[in-house]
Amino acid sequence: NAGVTQTPKFQVLKTGQSMTLQCAQDMNHNSMYWYRQDPGMGLRLIYYSASEGTTDKGEVPNGYNVSRLNKREFSLRLESAAPSQTSVYFCASSADRGREQYFGPGTRLTVT
């Protein structure tokens, strides 16, 4: 069991470039999440998918889009990266829309 995997681990983008962060889980979980983590800000929810086929906005969705490709995979897309999107991005999953979430190792994104 790999748990939650994320690619890439590190990425540097120029302002205006686009990219997709990939996330996959092998625990047969229904719910998946994308968070960003900034110094002193804790974890803030960007988007989530309560079940396959559904996605909803979280606290900070602006500038992002998501796709729940299937039960295993949930991707996060930045269409036009901005320096304010420099952050560490975490994907997580849970059996239901629940309190015990399993996190991936994170993607450290820098936008210059």
Added chain:
Amino acid sequence: GESVGLHLPTLSVQEGDNSIINCAYSNSASDYFIWYKQESGKGPQFIIDIRSNMDKRQGQRVTVLLNKTVKHLSLQIAATQPGDSAVYFCAEIEGYSTLTFGKGTMLLVSP
């Protein structure tokens, strides 16, 4: 990684001491309160949770206390070890909504 710890409240303890990490929450309607641990360079990891109708729950070397009167949550770690060094986040959840995380506390354990 290391940048997570910038500007965070920090608790420094000696190995073997008991640690108490505190958290104030805001939503009196939350059903569950949860503690997560985040080691440097890793994603957060679930430690323990407590339902809102309880005031104490014990796990392995950890105890969570809930005081709803003052909206306060604490995590007690017994016999703290260097491996407990991490950032600890409290979180809350109401019904079928999503988790709301606090800003975190860094625990530093010196041998």
